Amino acid sequence: MSNKSKFFFIDCSEAAECCNKSQYKEAKFFDKVRLMFHLTFCKTCRSFSSKNSKLTSLIEKSKIQTCPDENKEQWRKEIKKELVEERN
Numbered sequence: 001m002s003n004k005s006k007f008f009f010i011d012c013s014e015a016a017e018c019c020n021k022s023q024y025k026e027a028k029f030f031d032k033v034r035l036m037f038h039l040t041f042c043k044t045c046r047s048f049s050s051k052n053s054k055l056t057s058l059i060e061k062s063k064i065q066t067c068p069d070e071n072k073e074q075w076r077k078e079i080k081k082e083l084v085e086e087r088n
């Protein structure tokens with residue numbers, strides 16, 4: 001993966017780390033963005049985060065839960081496109 005992809009794509013362990021940081025208010029803005037991004041795609045972490053009240057309020061603030069499915073679909077398409085372009 002390129003650095004650009006790595007910037008946005010974190011794995012579940014990194015997401016958990018961001019999650020812990022956000023509990024202790026140590027998370028940087030980009031940590032939160034990456035965490036949100038991960039939660040958009042990862043059901044496992046979403047269900048984990050729903051048990052974490054601090055994180056849930058963070059997500060509510062970001063309005064990610066009210067993000068329409070079409071928007072998420074659009075993101076997925078754009079990400080896929082970007083990844084294909086990077087491989088070429």
Ligand SMILES: [Zn+2]
Pocket residue numbers: 011012015038042043044045046
């Ligand atoms: Zn995950």
